[in-house]
Amino acid sequence: MKLRLLSIPMLLGSLAVIGCQTPPGYQAMNSNREAVTRPEQVVDFETLYAHNCAGCHGEHGQNGAAIALANPVYLAMASEADLKRIISGGVQGTAMPAFAKSAGGMLTDQQIDALVQGMEKSWSNASQLGEVKPPAYASTSKGDAAHGQAAYGTYCGRCHGSDGAGIADKHIGSIVDPTYLALVSDQGLRSVIISGQPVQGMPDWKSAKVGDATHVLTDQEITDIVAWLASHRVETPGQVYQH
Template identity: 45%
Template sequence: MRRFGLVLLATTALSGCHMPGQPQPGPEVPRPEAVMSFAQLYGENCSGCHGADGRNGSAMELANPLYLAIIDDADLRNIITNGEKGTLMPGFGNAVGGNLTDEQVNALVSGMRAKWAKPNVLSGVTAPAWKASQPGDATRGAAVYAQACARCHGNTPQKPGPAGSILDGSFLALVNDQTIRTIVIAGRDDIGQPDWRNVMPGRALTDAEITDLSAWLIAQTPPHPGHPYPLAPHTR
């Protein structure tokens, strides 16, 4: 019995105080607010809507050099932090109930630019401003749509063009005028949507035309999106 005890004591000493079957220490898991890796932050917070590599998601293509060229860091930070009213983009900042610190938002912005921006993408070209400088005119916007958009997207929701309808009420209910303006200017190369230089036959769209087009499209949003039939009067 004494001999068995000595053997057990020696085994314990040689094992460095780790008894057989005892779990070994694993890697330390960082606190959520300490995560600063762009890949992890993007994968956990953005990829579900914007695509695993910034492309082919349901929301705006972030791996779009034109998009990153027309929007500045302050606006990117504001969108990530506070979300976009009138769209499905939520706010991720701590101040609005999200889970990202200001430092993590900055890491996402700088990471997107480092990974996807191309400094010379607008070399020799003046793009329209990301934000409109004045309200659009929906009446003029209807004419722009007929000339620049209808051949691909159709004239009515019931008769979509080869690229699908952007007059569908369910789609319009998920976007705002800034969403439309951004896509018209920057395009979406991942789904074959050209930028502002290649939607109007023979020339680029002007800043004013883009503003008017965005205003007209948003004006087509039905009062009750998603309802295929008129709502019945409320009765008690």
């Protein structure tokens, strides 16, 4: 039997054709590699919120351990600059961490912008506020704890108890407990008083009740109430014995 030898040109041509053929599955693998998005490239609001915020602020901005973000009053009170500053640098002394890479976090400035813009687009609603605008985000005056105690008793005691220790029958816990106060800043207390907690039935600053009447809390009343609450903080919260 004679073997048929290929000529050099024919052999080279055959190798060239084989070499140009794509191995099975290679194109799909390469396509998948190109589709991979690096963490710092994610700018989708829902994805960023779910991975960075939902654990504390709730799946849809509500019903979390921290303040509700899906609250038009809160978003009207806190400016975009306030939100960016809080997300970027966190809140010292609380469980709110810094998320900006420049502060040791994992998010880029573009991602923080996407979070802020997503909150505004998804949850802000100026029409719910009416003509009464919320007080400034941060207090501009010094609070008086004695006046705050009186204001608290008038506007808050019916739900939180006359001494702030809560009402067991209503399943409302203490808001003067040192452990709770160690986890929330003065600004956090102010924000909750102004924006309320609609899902839990807590009214905002313009819907405080005095009997059957509605009262709009003044900026100073809010500042004084925060001062009274803050006066219940201790240096070593949660410790039974002091050393």
